[in-house]
Amino acid sequence: MSEHVVLVDHSMLSEAQSTALRDLFDTEYRAEHGEWDPDRPYGYSPADVHTIVFRDDAAVAHVGFQRRVIRVGATEIRVAGTGGVLVHPDWRSDGVGRRVMSHAQRAMRDDPHVEFGYLGCREDVVPFYERTGWSRVDAVERHVSMIDANVTVTSAAGPILVFAADVPDGSDLGRARWPEGDIDLRGTPW
Numbered sequence: 001m002s003e004h005v006v007l008v009d010h011s012m013l014s015e016a017q018s019t020a021l022r023d024l025f026d027t028e029y030r031a032e033h034g035e036w037d038p039d040r041p042y043g044y045s046p047a048d049v050h051t052i053v054f055r056d057d058a059a060v061a062h063v064g065f066q067r068r069v070i071r072v073g074a075t076e077i078r079v080a081g082t083g084g085v086l087v088h089p090d091w092r093s094d095g096v097g098r099r100v101m102s103h104a105q106r107a108m109r110d111d112p113h114v115e116f117g118y119l120g121c122r123e124d125v126v127p128f129y130e131r132t133g134w135s136r137v138d139a140v141e142r143h144v145s146m147i148d149a150n151v152t153v154t155s156a157a158g159p160i161l162v163f164a165a166d167v168p169d170g171s172d173l174g175r176a177r178w179p180e181g182d183i184d185l186r187g188t189p190w
Contacts, residue, residue: 003096005103006052010064013038013050020059021052024088043146044083045188049111051104053096060088061096063104066190067113072139073181080108080165082119083190101132108165115176117163120189126159134161137178143185 008017018038025036033042040046047064054060065080082104087097108114121129126136137160145151160183164176 001055003053003055005100006050006054007103007107008050008052010038010046010048010050016057017050017052017059020054020057021050021062024059024062024086025084027088028086041084043188045081045190047084047190049080049104049107050084051100051107053100053103055091058088060091061100062086063100064190065104065108065114065117067111068185068187070118070186071184072179075179075181077179078113078115079118079162080111080114080116081185081190082117082163085119085121097128098132105133105163105165108163111165114165116165116178118190119161120158121161123159126161129161134163135178136161140182141185141189142182144188146188 006017021038022036025041029036029042038046045066048066049064051063052059052061062084063082064084065082067078068081069076069078105117108117117134119129120141130136139160140154140156141160142152142154145153162178166176
């Protein structure tokens with residue numbers, strides 16, 4: 001079985017790549033959330049960039065990110081809002097999650113429009129992100145509701161993690177410090 005990684009802009013997804021991603025996401029989420037829509041995945045913001053690990057023609061892992069300027073306190077920060085992080089159930093604990101994340105982080109570091117990766121997640125997956133170079137921040141987050149665009153949601157409940165994309169190895173926040181203050185995503189979450 002041959003493994004290869006593809007980094008592709010959302011607008012350049014081929015029909016085969018889109019179908020492979022739909023199969024991956026539907027395997028995990030269809031029963032609870034319905035069919036995957038690449039332009040509005042389960043109400044979240046869509047990715048500008050997809051990092052996909054294929055084994056033969058099957059997508060087995062994905063990390064997506066969307067470039068956006070958000071506000072943190074009084075500071076505007078250029079982020080790669082990260083979402084759609086998923087490994088097929090048959091390939092978990094095989095290192096493929098670390099590999100797909102590593103490729104996505106390299107793309108973030110190579111993107112001059114990205115200062116930080118940014119994501120929200122469940123508490124049980126925080127250790128994975130921390131092992132791959134993400135750091136937890138404590139802040140209140142505001143974002144547009146995924147259900148009603150006229151509603152703003154404010155929360156301090158879920159874990160928020162950042163990745164310093166302008167630091168060569170992503171592990172030293174010495175040059176790139178996450179600012180203090182409440183976070184306004186200026187859109188829906190990822």
